[in-house]
Amino acid sequence: MREYCTCLDSTFLTMAPGVTATTTTTVEEAVVRDRKSALPTQISAVARGDAAGKLKLPSYPAFATKEEERTYVKEHMAAAFRWMGKSGYGLEGVAGHISIRDPILRDHFWLNPLAKHFSLMRTSDLVLVDHSGNVSPHGNQAVINAAAFAIHSEIHRARPDVDAACHAHSIHGKAFAALGRELDIITQDSCHFWGDQAVYDSFGGVVLAKEEGERVAAALGNNRLCILQNHGLLTVGKTVDEAAFLFGAADRCCQAQLLADAAAGGRGGETVKIGEEEAKLTHGQLTQGDVLWLEFQPSYELMEYESKGDTQHQTIPNQTAQLQSVMSAKPTSPVEEKLDAFLSHRPAEAELKEKNILKSSTLPPTLQASEADLKRHQLEDKLNEKVLHRPAPEELEKRGILESGEGPGRE
Structure with missing residues (x-):
């Protein structure tokens, strides 16, 4: 057998003259030990930069004032809605909502107005709601979805570690929710939800009562994903970016599992599951630090680019009107x-x-x-x-x- 040594820095090195080994193991043992080693604590572990270490990954920003932070979270919330609209998650009438705890009034949170298309959402459209469900004068003066308040208020009350929640009736999410079960860990992406998902195994119609919201929050527990049986998906996060990314990831995992289960069933077999140790390791890598915030930034940039900024939604130019304007222009x-x-x-x-x-x-x-x-x-x-x-x-x-x-x- 080839031999390796583990030195004080826990890095495996090939045996060489003059190197003092603390432990001698086989290759197989080394691989197992490597998988169980402590995870890196810095987000920089997922990327490589220059030799001097000057290139740094972006991370969640620090703010000079709470007003500045409020502007930031509202801009990212509006972009998250537009991304959900682009992804086809806003097709069920007035269903679906995102909330984000206000940085200034911590017992208030921002919601989308009722009957506003996700794809058209701007920061000025967002509604600030207090702990009793009343619309605050500090935001858009518009009615909100009562079900949104019933669900999100109880989640924010039960989870002080959570600032954002995202819920919609996506096609693959609600199809999988009809199975009343958790996602299998069959892909790297599904490792986002290893030990981090729950099922709310009841359906009592549209969630309008406080008690129903409490039951949803209780079912969610300390997890990031809750599969609402016969209903849809619900994700939470420290930032709205995290909650939005996880919602999309969960919906795509539902789609992947539905396809994989159908293919495996057609062949008379089962899907191959990722092992517990590997799933745990990967989950830690995918959820450490600001990774989940960072995962959404490409989508945020795309939404800002496509909308030409957050405050002015751009429509497709009316070419006929433009032509008529040119033809009727005076010398x-x-x-x-x-x-x-x-x-x-x-x-x-x-x-x-x-x-x-x-x-x-x-x-x-x-x-x-x-x-x-x-x-x-x-x-x-x-x-x-x-x-x-x-x-x-x-x-x-x-x-x-x-x-x-x-x-x-x-x-």
């Missing part, structure tokens, strides 16, 4: 007025004869209809060529249309 200078008048003028037949553009004003009556049509088309072509021709300023001067020295670029 902005005397030179343009003269050019516009010249180009829009359709000369009379006598003027065309005088300028030798037409040889005669009438067609011989002996011409057959087909020949007459051909002749007329030829005359129209000449006329169009005359009308569409944009003369140079020198030509317009010769004709007395422009004064000497006038014209584009000659003022």
Whole structure:
């Protein structure tokens, strides 16, 4: 067997002369021990930078004031809604909501207004609600979803470690929720929820009563994901970024498991589960520090880019209206007025004869209809060529249309 030594820094090194080994193990034992070793405590462990260590991963920012932090969380909350809309999580009418605890008024939290499409959400749309469910004057003055308050108020009350919660009736989430079971740990992504998920195995209709909200919060426990049987998914996090990312991750894990179970069942087998030790290790790696906040930042940047900023939602330009605006625009200078008048003028037949553009004003009556049509088309072509021709300023001067020295670029 090849031998390795474990030194004081817990790093495995090949045996070499002059190296003092504290323990000698086989390769198999070394691998097992490595898997069980302490996880790194810094988020920087998931990335590599320059040799000097100057390149750093972004992390959740520090704020000079609570007002600055409030602006930040509202901007990220609005972007999270737009991302959910883009992901197809806002298709069930008025169902679905995100909440975030207010940094200033800690017994208040922000919610989306009732019947506002996720894809159109702006910071100015967000509603601040107190612990009794009353809309605060410090936010948008709009009604909220009563079910949203019933669920989120009890979660915020029961989980002081949680600042944000996310719930929607996504297609794959509610399909999997109908099974009334937890996710299997069958992929690396599902390790997000190893030992971090629960099932609320009851359904009592739309959650409107305080008691139902309490039961949902109790079922969630200390987990990040709660699968609401016959209903949908609910995720929580320290930041709204974390809660939103976990919701998307959970929904995609539901989709992956539905597909994998169907494929395995069709072959008369079962899916392969990740081992407990490996799942635990991976869960720790995926959820340490600011990793879950960081996971959402690409989506946040995309939402900001697509919406041209948070406060002004951009719509697709009306090209017809733009074209009409251009066509109806008035000339902005005397030179343009003269050019516009010249180009829009359709000369009379006598003027065309005088300028030798037409040889005669009438067609011989002996011409057959087909020949007459051909002749007329030829005359129209000449006329169009005359009308569409944009003369140079020198030509317009010769004709007395422009004064000497006038014209584009000659003022």
